[in-house]
Amino acid sequence: MRKTEVKGRLWILTDLDGELFNDIDTDMIFHNQYLHITDVEEMGQYTLDNLSGWEDFAEKAREGDVIMAGKNFGAGSSRQQAVDCFRALGIVAIVAESFGAIYKRNAINSGLPIVAFPGLTEHADAFETGVEVAVDFETGQLTLKGGETFEAEPFSQVQMDIYQAGDLFAYGKEMGEQQ
């Protein structure tokens, strides 16, 4: 079983006005000039390098970090690289107010934990970059190091099943075996 709670150092993606960044599209996450890349390990270095104020994110991020963003994270194209680049960096969870529909599928299918937190914008002041946060995928609970807790959405059933299997391919094999 993969663990269903992770703890990590938080990055709050804010825009140039200091507000939670909304509508971060896949060209900001992983620009189209790198789309010829097929090796996941090569993708990490380009993560967020077209997001204003976050161009050097790949250098600053560490394995085990957690990312937080606003509404519609991962809007735009269907590129898997926009998910895989975070896997390459070792990011353990992305929490956002909401996710782009294709992005959500891609993250679920590759086993990258994403947690939707409706209403996050109202609580944004409670979170700051650099603090430790625990994210429970089963309950959707976020816990700050000081003990303060917040209720985000738990994983859906299919999301948990694929996460536990590892990825869509492993899940598909399990499903095939059941039939």
Added chain:
Amino acid sequence: MGGKTIIQKILEAHSPGDVPVEPGNIIWLELDVRTARDFAGANVVQNYRTHYGDAPVADSDKTFFTFDLVVPPSNIPYAKNQQTCRIWAREQGVKVYDVNAGIGSHVAIEDGLAYPGSTFVGTDSHLNILGAVSAFGQGMGDQDIAFTFKAGKTWFEVPPTMKVVIRGEIAPPCTARDLTLAIMGQLGSSGALGRAVEFYGPAIEALDLAGRITLASQVTEVGGIIGFVPPSEKVLAFARERTGRDDIEDLHADPDAEYVETVEVDITNLEPLIACPPSPANVVPVREVAGRHVDSVFFGSCTNGRFEDFSAVADIVAGKQVAPGLMATAVPATRAVYEQMLRSGVLETLFDAGFIISNPGCGGCASGHLGMTGQEQVQISTSNRNFPGKQGPGDTYLASPVTAAWSALRGEIAVPEVQQ
């Protein structure tokens, strides 16, 4: 149990399990066609080889590659990725719509691969364009697509449906693109997030296929899963002709279908609209930004790359020249569109007006190909995205081919006039 929306009907007909096709439920969805293109195609092949080795795809007659982005390849990485796909396709007996075919979603409509009630997936986030012919089209990532190549199906969460009802009709110089921009301005970038959309109203019924494609293509930019334009008699006749199947039925929602929200968009006083940086939903009347200097104008893309679009442009620029120093580029959506332009004289008209005319494909949305901007460059594009940095450091405005054509002649953002 209430009636069904369009997406519920399509998914139900493609769902082998006994899970009710109700919003929020996860179903297994059978896919009539599964595709990959030159963006992500090589990643699909790599995923497939890693997980399935040399095993055959579920059905090679339902599996395709459609190269449309970097066509022909302008750099070695894409030349290699495309060749990776070709070699694998040959081994698997899979057809490749190669670099001369044009935009995959448009080829799918022209070739009858997508038709009312069918299901279609690929590595193009604008595959929901297929809602223009009431097919379920969906862009997916490379793992998803590799899985569908092998399984012929995938899991899918049934989305809720919202209804968008248009009041009023489109009058020149406005076009389907201005209607689309009006809807986007009202819904915003996440107004349809995670939802299917159905469009209604006399203005919708009056849209030709090109206009339906324009509207359906931008559902991605309001966060939607897909937007359906209920088929007209013409669209049904077209689909029957292209597929060679006379059993393609009309497809409509039940009168008592359940919608999560109904939004009315009033276009009674519609005027030409334009999406300003930094987002496709940042829509204002053209007059508010008129007069701003323009360096380049891009005509084409899956949103406005049909013959009807270029024909409208030709009517405006015939006998005239684009502004001195302005770069005007036209990219037909498909080889069929290109041929129509060639044989009708539209191509010659654009050439004489000073246009650069390229081979068919996506053009402006592909890295390293047409429609990139340098610093401080201002571009008007009939494409569908203007996110910061996507096409370079310049500013990209999104507008109709008509507005773009008038702007190309003037060398500044221009409010289009009604042609006499």
